[in-house]
Amino acid sequence: xxxxxxxxxxxxxxxxxxxxxxxxxxxxxxxxxxxxxxxxxxxxxxxxxxxxxxxxxxxxxxxxxxxxxxxxxxxxxxxxxxxxxxxxxxxxxxxxxxxxxxxxxxxxxxxxxxxxxxxxxxxxxxxxxxxxxxxxxxxxxxxxxxxxxxxx
Amino acid sequence: xxxxxxxxxxxxxxxxxxxxxxxxxxxxxxxxxxxxxxxxxxxxxxxxxxxxxxxxxxxxxxxxxxxxxxxxxxxxxxxxxxxxxxxxxxxxxxxxxxxxxxxxxxxxxxxxxxxxxxxxxxxxxxxxxxxxxxxxxxxxxxxxxxxxxxxx
Numbered sequence: 215x216x217x218x219x220x221x222x223x224x225x226x227x228x229x230x231x232x233x234x235x236x237x238x239x240x241x242x243x244x245x246x247x248x249x250x251x252x253x254x255x256x257x258x259x260x261x262x263x264x265x266x267x268x269x270x271x272x273x274x275x276x277x278x279x280x281x282x283x284x285x286x287x288x289x290x291x292x293x294x295x296x297x298x299x300x301x302x303x304x305x306x307x308x309x310x311x312x313x314x315x316x317x318x319x320x321x322x323x324x325x326x327x328x329x330x331x332x333x334x335x336x337x338x339x340x341x342x343x344x345x346x347x348x349x350x351x352x353x354x355x356x357x358x359x360x361x362x363x364x365x366x
Numbered sequence: 367x368x369x370x371x372x373x374x375x376x377x378x379x380x381x382x383x384x385x386x387x388x389x390x391x392x393x394x395x396x397x398x399x400x401x402x403x404x405x406x407x408x409x410x411x412x413x414x415x416x417x418x419x420x421x422x423x424x425x426x427x428x429x430x431x432x433x434x435x436x437x438x439x440x441x442x443x444x445x446x447x448x449x450x451x452x453x454x455x456x457x458x459x460x461x462x463x464x465x466x467x468x469x470x471x472x473x474x475x476x477x478x479x480x481x482x483x484x485x486x487x488x489x490x491x492x493x494x495x496x497x498x499x500x501x502x503x504x505x506x507x508x509x510x511x512x513x514x515x516x517x518x
Contacts, residue, residue: 228381232399238454241403244396244475247384251393251466302390314403316479323396324472 218292219275221266221336226294231308234292240312244319246327248307250300260341264297264306267335271295274334281329282311282322289313289322295336306338370444371427373418373488378446383460386444392464396471398479400459402452406492415491416449416458423447426486433481434463434474441465441474447488458490 218234232243250262279291291311300306309326313319330336339348370386384395402414431443443463452458461478465471482488491500 228384228397229379232380236401236455238404240455241401243399243401245380245399246468246471247395247397248468249388249393249395249464252390303388303392312401316398316400319398320472320476327468 217272218279218290219272219294221268221271221295221297223296223298226296226305226308228305228308231292231294231310235290235310235312237290237312239288239314240290241314242316242319243310243312244316244323245311246307246309246323247305248327250302250304250306252302254340257342259302260343261302262300262306262341263339264295264300265337265339266295266297268297271334271336275330277333278326278329282326285325286311286313286318286322289318291322291326293326293330295330295334297336369424370431370442371424371446373420373423373447373449375448375450378448378457378460380457380460383444383446383462387442387462387464389442389464391440391466392442393466394468394471395462395464396468396475397463398459398461398475399457400479402454402456402458404454409494411454412493412495413454414452414458414493416447416452417489417491418447418449419487420449423486423488427482429485430478430481434478437477438463438465438470438474441470443474443478445478445482447482447486449488 235243252259275293282289282291289311294308296306309323311319311322337348337350339346387395404411427445434441434443441463446460448458461475463471463474489500489502491498
Protein backbone atom coordinates (compact mmCIF):
# COMPACT_ATOMS: atom_id res chain seq x y z
CA UNK A 215 0.00 0.00 0.00
CA UNK A 216 1.22 3.49 -0.79
CA UNK A 217 1.52 6.56 1.48
CA UNK A 218 -0.91 7.02 4.31
CA UNK A 219 -1.46 10.74 3.56
CA UNK A 220 -2.26 12.16 0.14
CA UNK A 221 -3.89 14.96 -1.78
CA UNK A 222 -5.80 14.25 -4.96
CA UNK A 223 -7.75 16.07 -7.65
CA UNK A 224 -9.90 13.02 -8.28
CA UNK A 225 -12.85 11.83 -6.19
CA UNK A 226 -11.61 10.14 -3.02
CA UNK A 227 -12.48 6.45 -2.85
CA UNK A 228 -13.44 5.84 0.79
CA UNK A 229 -12.60 2.14 0.52
CA UNK A 230 -9.10 3.06 -0.64
CA UNK A 231 -8.43 5.11 2.52
CA UNK A 232 -9.91 2.40 4.74
CA UNK A 233 -7.79 -0.28 3.00
CA UNK A 234 -4.67 1.57 4.11
CA UNK A 235 -5.46 1.00 7.79
CA UNK A 236 -7.29 -2.34 7.97
CA UNK A 237 -5.04 -5.03 9.50
CA UNK A 238 -5.27 -8.19 11.64
CA UNK A 239 -4.41 -6.32 14.85
CA UNK A 240 -7.36 -3.92 14.45
CA UNK A 241 -10.97 -4.56 15.35
CA UNK A 242 -12.19 -1.03 14.71
CA UNK A 243 -11.89 1.60 12.04
CA UNK A 244 -13.35 5.06 12.53
CA UNK A 245 -13.77 7.10 9.40
CA UNK A 246 -14.53 10.78 9.16
CA UNK A 247 -15.80 12.00 5.81
CA UNK A 248 -16.18 15.71 5.15
CA UNK A 249 -18.70 16.50 2.43
CA UNK A 250 -19.70 19.75 0.73
CA UNK A 251 -22.77 21.14 2.51
CA UNK A 252 -25.28 23.20 0.58
CA UNK A 253 -26.28 25.69 3.26
CA UNK A 254 -24.05 27.43 5.82
CA UNK A 255 -25.81 29.81 8.19
CA UNK A 256 -28.70 30.07 5.77
CA UNK A 257 -26.53 30.95 2.78
CA UNK A 258 -26.59 28.63 -0.22
CA UNK A 259 -23.25 27.36 -1.50
CA UNK A 260 -23.19 26.59 -5.23
CA UNK A 261 -19.85 24.78 -5.21
CA UNK A 262 -16.45 24.93 -3.51
CA UNK A 263 -12.92 25.20 -4.74
CA UNK A 264 -10.16 23.69 -2.59
CA UNK A 265 -6.57 24.66 -3.02
CA UNK A 266 -3.57 23.32 -1.12
CA UNK A 267 0.03 24.28 -0.66
CA UNK A 268 0.50 20.65 -1.56
CA UNK A 269 3.97 19.61 -0.38
CA UNK A 270 3.46 21.42 2.91
CA UNK A 271 -0.07 20.07 3.31
CA UNK A 272 1.06 16.45 2.91
CA UNK A 273 3.91 17.09 5.33
CA UNK A 274 1.46 18.48 7.90
CA UNK A 275 -0.94 15.58 7.38
CA UNK A 276 1.95 13.18 8.02
CA UNK A 277 2.82 15.18 11.12
CA UNK A 278 -0.73 14.62 12.39
CA UNK A 279 -0.34 10.87 11.77
CA UNK A 280 2.88 10.92 13.78
CA UNK A 281 1.11 12.78 16.60
CA UNK A 282 -1.65 10.16 16.57
CA UNK A 283 0.81 7.28 16.78
CA UNK A 284 2.49 8.99 19.71
CA UNK A 285 -0.80 9.44 21.58
CA UNK A 286 -2.38 6.14 20.52
CA UNK A 287 0.54 3.77 19.86
CA UNK A 288 -1.71 1.02 18.47
CA UNK A 289 -3.46 3.32 15.98
CA UNK A 290 -2.91 3.31 12.23
CA UNK A 291 -4.17 6.49 10.52
CA UNK A 292 -4.65 7.54 6.90
CA UNK A 293 -5.77 10.93 5.58
CA UNK A 294 -6.82 11.94 2.05
CA UNK A 295 -7.87 15.43 0.95
CA UNK A 296 -9.29 16.42 -2.41
CA UNK A 297 -8.52 19.69 -4.17
CA UNK A 298 -10.11 21.47 -7.12
CA UNK A 299 -13.77 22.15 -7.76
CA UNK A 300 -16.20 20.17 -5.60
CA UNK A 301 -19.95 20.04 -5.99
CA UNK A 302 -22.53 19.78 -3.20
CA UNK A 303 -22.25 16.37 -1.40
CA UNK A 304 -18.79 15.69 -2.89
CA UNK A 305 -16.24 14.27 -0.46
CA UNK A 306 -13.49 16.76 0.47
CA UNK A 307 -11.64 14.81 3.13
CA UNK A 308 -11.49 11.24 4.41
CA UNK A 309 -9.75 10.25 7.64
CA UNK A 310 -9.53 6.60 8.65
CA UNK A 311 -7.99 5.34 11.88
CA UNK A 312 -7.80 1.69 12.86
CA UNK A 313 -7.21 0.55 16.44
CA UNK A 314 -7.56 -2.75 18.32
CA UNK A 315 -10.63 -1.46 20.21
CA UNK A 316 -13.26 1.06 19.21
CA UNK A 317 -12.92 3.85 21.79
CA UNK A 318 -9.46 4.83 20.56
CA UNK A 319 -10.55 4.83 16.92
CA UNK A 320 -13.12 7.54 17.69
CA UNK A 321 -10.70 9.60 19.77
CA UNK A 322 -7.86 9.47 17.26
CA UNK A 323 -10.13 10.19 14.30
CA UNK A 324 -11.60 13.22 16.06
CA UNK A 325 -8.12 14.41 16.95
CA UNK A 326 -7.08 14.11 13.30
CA UNK A 327 -9.87 16.27 11.88
CA UNK A 328 -9.40 18.97 14.54
CA UNK A 329 -5.66 19.09 13.79
CA UNK A 330 -6.38 19.17 10.03
CA UNK A 331 -8.37 22.36 10.55
CA UNK A 332 -5.59 23.81 12.67
CA UNK A 333 -2.36 23.17 10.81
CA UNK A 334 -2.87 21.94 7.24
CA UNK A 335 -2.56 24.64 4.56
CA UNK A 336 -5.68 23.89 2.56
CA UNK A 337 -8.12 26.66 1.71
CA UNK A 338 -11.60 26.65 0.29
CA UNK A 339 -13.33 29.21 -1.87
CA UNK A 340 -17.06 29.28 -1.32
CA UNK A 341 -19.08 30.21 -4.40
CA UNK A 342 -22.51 31.72 -3.79
CA UNK A 343 -25.11 33.27 -6.09
CA UNK A 344 -23.80 36.73 -5.26
CA UNK A 345 -20.06 36.19 -5.00
CA UNK A 346 -17.21 34.09 -3.72
CA UNK A 347 -14.68 34.14 -0.91
CA UNK A 348 -11.53 32.25 0.07
CA UNK A 349 -11.86 30.82 3.56
CA UNK A 350 -8.80 29.61 5.43
CA UNK A 351 -9.33 26.32 7.13
CA UNK A 352 -6.63 26.98 9.69
CA UNK A 353 -7.52 28.26 13.10
CA UNK A 354 -3.95 28.89 14.13
CA UNK A 355 -0.85 29.85 12.25
CA UNK A 356 2.13 27.60 12.63
CA UNK A 357 5.73 28.47 11.84
CA UNK A 358 6.36 27.52 8.23
CA UNK A 359 2.69 27.40 7.28
CA UNK A 360 1.93 30.35 5.03
CA UNK A 361 -1.41 32.10 4.72
CA UNK A 362 -3.13 31.71 1.38
CA UNK A 363 -2.11 35.20 0.29
CA UNK A 364 1.55 34.35 0.85
CA UNK A 365 1.61 31.65 -1.83
CA UNK A 366 -0.46 33.31 -4.56
CA UNK B 367 -32.19 4.38 -1.74
CA UNK B 368 -33.40 1.33 0.14
CA UNK B 369 -33.68 0.73 3.89
CA UNK B 370 -31.22 2.40 6.24
CA UNK B 371 -30.69 -0.81 8.31
CA UNK B 372 -29.91 -4.20 6.87
CA UNK B 373 -28.26 -7.56 7.47
CA UNK B 374 -26.37 -9.28 4.70
CA UNK B 375 -24.43 -12.47 4.06
CA UNK B 376 -22.26 -10.74 1.47
CA UNK B 377 -19.31 -8.43 2.13
CA UNK B 378 -20.54 -4.99 3.19
CA UNK B 379 -19.69 -2.26 0.71
CA UNK B 380 -18.71 0.73 2.87
CA UNK B 381 -19.56 3.19 0.10
CA UNK B 382 -23.07 1.73 -0.09
CA UNK B 383 -23.73 2.47 3.60
CA UNK B 384 -22.24 5.96 3.28
CA UNK B 385 -24.36 6.67 0.18
CA UNK B 386 -27.48 6.12 2.25
CA UNK B 387 -26.69 9.11 4.48
CA UNK B 388 -24.86 11.62 2.26
CA UNK B 389 -27.11 14.59 1.48
CA UNK B 390 -26.88 18.34 0.75
CA UNK B 391 -27.74 19.27 4.37
CA UNK B 392 -24.78 17.29 5.76
CA UNK B 393 -21.17 18.38 5.94
CA UNK B 394 -19.96 15.42 7.97
CA UNK B 395 -20.26 11.65 7.92
CA UNK B 396 -18.79 9.54 10.69
CA UNK B 397 -18.38 5.88 9.90
CA UNK B 398 -17.62 3.10 12.31
CA UNK B 399 -16.35 -0.12 10.78
CA UNK B 400 -15.97 -3.22 12.92
CA UNK B 401 -13.45 -5.71 11.53
CA UNK B 402 -12.45 -9.21 12.61
CA UNK B 403 -9.38 -8.95 14.85
CA UNK B 404 -6.88 -11.79 14.93
CA UNK B 405 -5.87 -11.66 18.58
CA UNK B 406 -8.10 -11.09 21.62
CA UNK B 407 -6.33 -11.15 24.98
CA UNK B 408 -3.44 -13.02 23.42
CA UNK B 409 -5.60 -15.75 21.92
CA UNK B 410 -5.58 -16.17 18.15
CA UNK B 411 -8.90 -16.20 16.36
CA UNK B 412 -8.98 -18.25 13.16
CA UNK B 413 -12.31 -16.96 11.91
CA UNK B 414 -15.71 -15.86 13.22
CA UNK B 415 -19.25 -16.90 12.54
CA UNK B 416 -21.99 -14.33 13.03
CA UNK B 417 -25.59 -15.31 13.39
CA UNK B 418 -28.58 -13.03 13.81
CA UNK B 419 -32.18 -13.38 14.80
CA UNK B 420 -32.68 -11.43 11.62
CA UNK B 421 -36.13 -9.86 11.72
CA UNK B 422 -35.62 -8.84 15.34
CA UNK B 423 -32.08 -7.59 14.69
CA UNK B 424 -33.21 -5.30 11.85
CA UNK B 425 -36.08 -4.05 14.04
CA UNK B 426 -33.61 -3.24 16.84
CA UNK B 427 -31.21 -1.54 14.42
CA UNK B 428 -34.10 0.61 13.19
CA UNK B 429 -34.97 1.37 16.80
CA UNK B 430 -31.40 2.65 17.32
CA UNK B 431 -31.79 4.88 14.24
CA UNK B 432 -35.02 6.26 15.71
CA UNK B 433 -33.25 6.93 19.02
CA UNK B 434 -30.49 8.75 17.15
CA UNK B 435 -32.95 10.97 15.28
CA UNK B 436 -34.63 11.80 18.57
CA UNK B 437 -31.32 12.79 20.21
CA UNK B 438 -29.75 14.40 17.13
CA UNK B 439 -32.68 15.62 15.03
CA UNK B 440 -30.42 16.61 12.11
CA UNK B 441 -28.68 13.22 11.93
CA UNK B 442 -29.24 10.57 9.27
CA UNK B 443 -27.99 7.10 10.27
CA UNK B 444 -27.49 3.83 8.43
CA UNK B 445 -26.38 0.48 9.87
CA UNK B 446 -25.34 -2.72 8.08
CA UNK B 447 -24.28 -5.98 9.73
CA UNK B 448 -22.88 -9.03 8.05
CA UNK B 449 -23.64 -12.61 9.09
CA UNK B 450 -22.06 -15.94 8.23
CA UNK B 451 -18.39 -16.86 8.26
CA UNK B 452 -15.96 -13.94 8.40
CA UNK B 453 -12.21 -14.13 8.02
CA UNK B 454 -9.61 -11.98 9.81
CA UNK B 455 -9.90 -8.28 8.71
CA UNK B 456 -13.36 -8.85 7.18
CA UNK B 457 -15.91 -6.15 7.91
CA UNK B 458 -18.65 -7.27 10.32
CA UNK B 459 -20.51 -4.00 10.85
CA UNK B 460 -20.66 -0.57 9.25
CA UNK B 461 -22.40 2.40 10.87
CA UNK B 462 -22.61 5.71 9.03
CA UNK B 463 -24.15 8.89 10.44
CA UNK B 464 -24.35 12.17 8.56
CA UNK B 465 -24.93 15.50 10.31
CA UNK B 466 -24.59 19.16 9.34
CA UNK B 467 -21.50 19.57 11.58
CA UNK B 468 -18.86 17.07 12.64
CA UNK B 469 -19.21 16.91 16.45
CA UNK B 470 -22.67 15.36 16.25
CA UNK B 471 -21.58 12.79 13.66
CA UNK B 472 -19.01 11.40 16.11
CA UNK B 473 -21.43 11.40 19.04
CA UNK B 474 -24.27 9.74 17.17
CA UNK B 475 -22.00 7.13 15.56
CA UNK B 476 -20.54 6.21 18.94
CA UNK B 477 -24.01 6.00 20.40
CA UNK B 478 -25.06 3.65 17.60
CA UNK B 479 -22.27 1.11 18.10
CA UNK B 480 -22.74 1.06 21.89
CA UNK B 481 -26.47 0.46 21.45
CA UNK B 482 -25.76 -2.24 18.82
CA UNK B 483 -23.78 -4.16 21.43
CA UNK B 484 -26.56 -3.68 23.96
CA UNK B 485 -29.79 -4.53 22.20
CA UNK B 486 -29.29 -6.17 18.79
CA UNK B 487 -29.60 -9.98 18.77
CA UNK B 488 -26.47 -10.85 16.81
CA UNK B 489 -24.03 -13.42 18.16
CA UNK B 490 -20.57 -14.39 17.14
CA UNK B 491 -18.82 -17.74 17.41
CA UNK B 492 -15.09 -17.42 17.85
CA UNK B 493 -13.09 -20.23 16.30
CA UNK B 494 -9.63 -20.89 17.78
CA UNK B 495 -7.04 -23.61 17.24
CA UNK B 496 -8.35 -25.47 20.27
CA UNK B 497 -12.07 -24.92 20.07
CA UNK B 498 -14.94 -22.52 19.52
CA UNK B 499 -17.49 -20.59 21.55
CA UNK B 500 -20.61 -18.55 20.94
CA UNK B 501 -20.29 -15.08 22.41
CA UNK B 502 -23.36 -12.93 22.90
CA UNK B 503 -22.85 -9.38 21.81
CA UNK B 504 -25.54 -8.06 24.09
CA UNK B 505 -24.72 -6.55 27.43
CA UNK B 506 -28.30 -6.32 28.56
CA UNK B 507 -31.38 -8.38 27.88
CA UNK B 508 -34.35 -6.52 26.54
CA UNK B 509 -37.94 -7.72 26.56
CA UNK B 510 -38.53 -9.54 23.31
CA UNK B 511 -34.85 -10.09 22.58
CA UNK B 512 -34.08 -13.78 23.04
CA UNK B 513 -30.73 -15.24 24.04
CA UNK B 514 -29.01 -17.29 21.38
CA UNK B 515 -30.02 -20.56 23.03
CA UNK B 516 -33.69 -19.56 22.81
CA UNK B 517 -33.74 -19.50 19.02
CA UNK B 518 -31.68 -22.57 18.18
